[in-house]
Amino acid sequence: MATHQPLPSQSAPVVQRGIVRWLRENLFSSWLNSIVTLVVGYYLLTTLVPLIDWAFFSAVFTGAGVEACNPNSACWIFIQERFGFFMYGFYPEALRWRPTLAFVLFALAVVPPFLPLPSRVGRWAGIFGITGLPVAGYILISGGLFGLESVNTSQWGGLMLTLILAYVGIIAALPIGVALALGRRSEMPIIRGICVVFIEFWRAVPLITILFMASVMLPLFLPDGVSFDKLLRALVGITLFQAAYMAEVVRGGLQAIPRGQYEAAEALGLGYWRRMRLIILPQALKIVVPGIANTVISLFKDTTLVLIIGLFDLLGAVKSTLSDPAWNNVMAEGYLFVAFCFWVFCFGMSRYSHRIEKQLDTDHRQ
Structure with a gap:
């Protein structure tokens, strides 16, 4: 009969921690x-x-004009002196409190989800951001109502114009994209064919071509005396272009839903639109949150293309200022400022999408 001998006692294993181990x-x-x-x-x-x-x-942050700059270091005086132009473009200085108030309303709509507030606060902030903010922002920035002085869109520019193009494009492209995705999966051949042609056409044409056509070619086909605002034409082109990409993202989410979900919705006796609204679309949109965020970030960066049709967004405002001979040595500082602004907003949108993913993550995984 075998006997079991105890092993000799040993010292505890050496545990390495800290920076050396890492x-x-x-x-x-x-x-x-x-x-x-x-x-x-x-x-x-x-x-x-x-x-x-x-x-x-070694950078120069304060001083009086370009004379205070050091040629061997960064001159951030350039950003300080032209900051108002970079933010608002040619918007009248005395009226800049109006877009500033619109920025505050924008922050109130997008910041609450990042704060430890009750969920209903974030929900109402989101509803306001989709419905009330576009209306309030247009009234404040454009004017012409409630005694506000009217400001022509040709005077809009800078970061303000970039945010307007991106925000309106996002808000308008998402519902159009959802409708196109549903139409492409429709059982009615005419509806499906129209949606397929629309999506494939807009995806096959570069955005820069669409903007050029909307700004230069479209007025040639309009009757005499009929014209559209240049900014409105750019918004329409950006929205339709982005809606085509959004439609394919949403369609991917619809295809990822198991067939059993459709059959279960039909078994409940729900009509098509109630099935989509209550059961299918909520699941599909939850799946494609990363894809939607990626499309939104791409749209935000593509707004710089409006420079070719004479709209001075943030990048256009900086480039126009660099043409001044007095500031021809601060090109790197100007583009670094633009890159930093775009990074801040794109990173914020990325974190916002991650926050939404966590809130919608209802899977029961071990």
Whole structure:
């Protein structure tokens, strides 16, 4: 009969924690990783350190005009002196409180979901952002009502114009995209054919061509005396272009819904529109939140193309200012400012979509 002998006592295993363990496991786990780490570290050290010194430590932040700038460091005085133009374009300075108030309303509509507030607050803020904000923003910025002085759209510009183009395009493109996605899956050949032709046509044409056609070619086909505002034509072109891409994103979500969900909805005796509104679309839209966010971010960046039709968005405002001979040496600072602004908004939209994903994540996973 075999006997079991106890094992000799051993000391507890050595537990490595802290930065040393992290470096060993992630950056120096093998000789190849060690070489790559050293090469990349050397490249970053020789590139980032001078860049940070140029942009922050040796940079000029205050002063009177271009004379205070140092040619060997960043001159952020340029941004400070032209900040109002970059934000509002040619909008009258005395009336800039109106778009500023619209910005505040925009923040009240999009910020609550990030704060620890009751869910109904975020829900009402979202409803206001979709319905009330476009109306209030148009009245404030355009004027002409309630005693507000009218401001022509040719004077709109800067970051204000970028946000208007992106926000209106997003709000209008989503419902149109949903309708197109449903139409493309329709059992009626005529409806399905119209939606397929619409989607494929707008997806096959570059946005820059659509903007050019809307601004230059469309007025040629209108009757004498009939004209549309240039900004309105750009908004229509951007909305229809983006709706085609949104339709394909939503269609992907509809195809991902199991057939059993459709059959269960039919078994409940629900009509087509009630099935879509109550059962199918909520699930499909939840699935495609990352795709919708990606499309929205792409739209926000594509708004810079309106420069070709004479609309001065944020990028156009900076480029027009750089044509001034007095500021011809601050091109890098101007484009870095534009890149930072776009990064802030795109990163915010990305985090917003992640927040929505977590709120809608109702799957029961272990």
